[in-house]
Amino acid sequence: MRRTKEDAAETARQILQAAESLFLEKGYEKVSLEEIAVAVGVTRGAIHWHFKNKQGLLLAIRDRGKEPYRKLAAELSNNTAVSVLTKINDIVSELFERLENDPRQRGLIRCMMRLDISLTESDGICGATFRRELHQTFIQIFSAVEEEVRLTAPWHAESAASVFSATIVGLLSDWALEHSTVRLSPDGQALVKMILSGLISETCCQKNSRPED
Template sequence: MNMRKSPAAGMEDDIGSRNPMRRTKEEAAETRRQILRSAEDEFLARGYENAKLEDIATAVGVTRGAVHWHFKNKQGLLYALRDEAKRPFMELAERLAEEDTGQPLDALGDVICGVFTRLSTDPRQRGMLQVMFRLDATPVGGPSADPFRQALLDAMTKVLEIAEQRQGLPAPWTAKAASAAMRGIIEGLLLEWSRGELEFELLPHGQAVIRTILTSWKI
């Protein structure tokens, strides 16, 4: 029987290839990752405003329609790049839940300071953060219902709950209060650094702030 192909299926066929066979979910996921990496390169090299979807698609070897299929538009790409920032925290929470040893607070500090190091070693990242702030596509300034901010908060809460269970937290801190405070501190540090108006750098000043606070929560 000749079944009519849906528009969605037609778009997926076009993603990254002219092969008439529908791509597998794994291949589509890999194409998505490649598009996202290309977008990051374009944004950092040319700036968000000057980056073009055509160039992002060409660098991966897919059509512009494929980019629209996965991310809709440039702002969608920026949202996706922002959302990747929560992955290290979620992975840390999962890893600590499976391990019986280690210091959760030190591990959380390592993740946060690692993010600060990555941002600091590429001066273009400051401009990217500024764009994200303007588009309300970052944790800073976003609404309380922002799924990214909530996911980040949930991941840090899980880490701090493990710390609370294993070593305890000093009064008056609870895991939920500490995670909310830490999220606010991270957001504030990133905002000030992105502005570049003060004699403040994520490395070493931001890292020192994070380590000092986490050390104060150890019992």
């Protein structure tokens, strides 16, 4: 029987889910494609078809982290400036809390960081592309906010996106490498909320949150 696109997508989802679980449980380096294939009940060839290799699986897991922001960017026309910033805060807050409650994620993030460096050094594109795409998504989001309300000086869409991206990446890197005592939750959550709340004036917030008569 011929497989449908939905069947293929479901198989890819199951492979990715099994890979992430095994990476967290055993560590990325200690997991083989054979183990992942057995866990899902597919052949190793199926993994190669969907993700090429183990690095492809790690890249897919990493890229999945951008999805909530891409989704928000696609829905900008349905939200006010205040609700957009609130949703960004909620997305980051949920991520930080999930990571803080699962220290195994440190190892996985470190692997992603090493992969970024390796890819950037090898071809100068792939590693930077992930960060650039995320940064461009933030520019799109903050540009929509700026169209509705004036960002607090000296911020504009691109500078706000740059600082926000650097903050998120910096917090995640320090947490993964255990370079500081700062916790993603609640410390990182408080910092992100402070940055977002400082981008638009309190007057604009009150105007946008005022109920209709």
